[in-house]
Amino acid sequence: MAQFETVTGTAPSHWASYFVNGDASGMDDSEIAQADEFAAWLGGDIVDCADAGFMWHHDAMRVCGALAADCQTYTALIRK
Numbered sequence: 001m002a003q004f005e006t007v008t009g010t011a012p013s014h015w016a017s018y019f020v021n022g023d024a025s026g027m028d029d030s031e032i033a034q035a036d037e038f039a040a041w042l043g044g045d046i047v048d049c050a051d052a053g054f055m056w057h058h059d060a061m062r063v064c065g066a067l068a069a070d071c072q073t074y075t076a077l078i079r080k
Contacts, residue, residue: 003080010052011038011060012069019046019074037064044076 015035017023024032039046041063049072052058060066 005044005078005080006075007042007044007078008073008075009038009042009060009063010055010058010071010073011035012058012066013051013072014069015060016049016072016074020049034060034064034066038066038074039076042074042076044078046074046076048075049073050075 014026015031015038017025018027018032018035019039027035038060041059052071052073054069055071056068058066058069058071061068
């Protein structure tokens with residue numbers, strides 16, 4: 001039976017539609033590249049998000065250089 005581990009990371013809220021629905025409208029190519037880099041860093045499929053509020057420092061900032069923003073905590077599932 002497959003086992004899963006969850007990991008979380010914080011990133012801009014306006015990426016949620018892209019992660020959850022695959023809808024990149026309103027995002028330019030550089031934002032899509034940043035979001036993809038963040039998702040790869042999480043290492044799994046993003047399955048949930050929850051409001052984290054405005055953050056001066058968040059995980060996506062360290063991973064791909066995204067700026068301070070209203071953020072979500074994104075949860076990804078990793079198959080072990």
